[in-house]
Structure formats: C-alpha cells, structure tokens
Amino acid sequence: MKTNIIMKVMNVIFWIVFIGLCIKTGALLVSLFVTLFINSNGAEDTYMGLDLLDIYSFSVEYYIGVASFLIAITAMKANLAYFVIKLFMKFDLNYPFNEKTASLITQMSHYALGIGVVAIIAESYADRIMRQGIDLQIDWGAEQFLFFAGIIYIIALVFKKGVEIQNENELTI
C-alpha cells in the first residue's frame, strides 16, 4: 500500500520534471531564435537569468555552439525523464523482473552515458571559450550523469539476472 503511494507520487514528480524540461528546451530554442533573428539582447536572459550576452558579443558561432549544447543536453534530459515515466507505466510489483523493464533500464543507462559524453564535450568547448577570457559559468553535470549511468547500468545487469532467475523459477514445478 505504502509502496503504491510512493510509486504514484514519484510518477507525478517525474511527469512534472519531464514537462519542466520540455518547457526549458522550448524556451532555450525560442531564446536562440529570438537572439539570432529578432533581438540580440535576448542573449542577456536566455533562460531563468542565464546571461550569454558576453559570448554573443565575442562570437556568434561560440554563442550558437553553447546554446546548441544547452538545448541538446536539456532535450536529452527530458527524454531520460520520459524513459522513467515509461518505466513507471510498465512496472508491475507482482512481476518486477520482466524483459521490458530490464530493456528500459538498459536503455536508460546508455542514454545517461550519452548525456554524460555530450556534457563532457560541452565542458571542454566551454573551457576553450573561457580560455579566451569570457566568463562562462554553466554546470553541465557531466560527472553526475556518468556516475548515474554507471549505477543504472549495474542495476540493469541485476535486473537482467533477475529476469533469468524469475523465468527459471516460473518453469520450476
């Protein structure tokens, strides 16, 4: 009973996270479009006070690069949140170890690894910009996502083993 309530609450939380990340991705896309084609002062408040005006003034290419990385990573995070929602939809506590769940968790670990890799590339790109004297304080979260990917991968392995054991158990008379 308590577990069901917690699952429902977490499901709602992840829906909120997913919608929030979708809104953030959309806002970043709109901000990029507005800055490039309508009003360059849009870079001053890209999203929730993020100021990229210095980068835009230094180099439009650098600005597009940073904004693209931000949009890509946010979109990938939104997709990861959707994976979690799909997991909650398919998860059945009576038969937790099934192929679909194991496959979803494996996909999530690969995706988190992908986000980590993109974040590392974004960090090194940002470092290159900062070495030219521009202040760019963005937390890309690369280490966190790589750590998350590692943990989820181990959980995915445990789930795969659980599926094997459960299948064998079901065929034990």
Added chain:
Amino acid sequence: MPIVVNLDVMMAKRKMSLNELSEKVGLTLSNLSILKTGKAKAVRFSTLEAICEVLDCQPGDILEFVE
C-alpha cells in the same frame, strides 16, 4: 534436453487423466502440462514425491536421462 519426462507413460499405465493427477498431486493443470511436455527447467523434490506417491512409481519411472 537430456532429461526426458515420461509422465504421460506412467499416467497411461495407471489410467489416470491429467485433470485427475492435477487434483491428487495439488498442482495446477498448466504446471503439470509444462512438466509433461518437457518444458520445465527444474522439479522440486516435493513435487516429485507427490507425483510418485499418486502414480505409485519411482522417480526413475518418470525421469529418464537420454544422451
């Protein structure tokens, strides 16, 4: 699979249907069917004991190793 289940042979010898065996042994029809068709991965001793008791036979009459 090298282990062959000859449950149907014993059932025929004792003239017992699957339904009857299922009721006497206390296993579901689907589980017995899994056992009979050789799809089972493992058999518990308690299950083997119950089947042997009902069919009045030895485990070797039901299970056979074929290379």
